[in-house]
Amino acid sequence: MNDTPSGAPLAYSIKEASRATSLGRTRLYQLIAAGQLEAVKIGNRTLIPAHALHKLLGGDR
Numbered sequence: 074m075n076d077t078p079s080g081a082p083l084a085y086s087i088k089e090a091s092r093a094t095s096l097g098r099t100r101l102y103q104l105i106a107a108g109q110l111e112a113v114k115i116g117n118r119t120l121i122p123a124h125a126l127h128k129l130l131g132g133d134r
Contacts, residue, residue: 081123082123083122083123084120084122085120085121086118086119086121101121104129110125110129111125111128
């Protein structure tokens with residue numbers, strides 16, 4: 074059930090996701106608010122699961 078390659082992160086912070094996708098922080102938050110990008114809040118941190126970024130970039134909205 075684990076589709077993540079060994080050593081790859083399970084989730085990305087907003088900063089890491091921005092760097093990995095070349096999307097700005099504001100755009101990532103807009104996608105989260107619109108329900109187009111899955112995000113998980115843990116305390117004050119917002120994490121984006123790796124599978125959610127793959128889904129977004131793969132065009133599976």
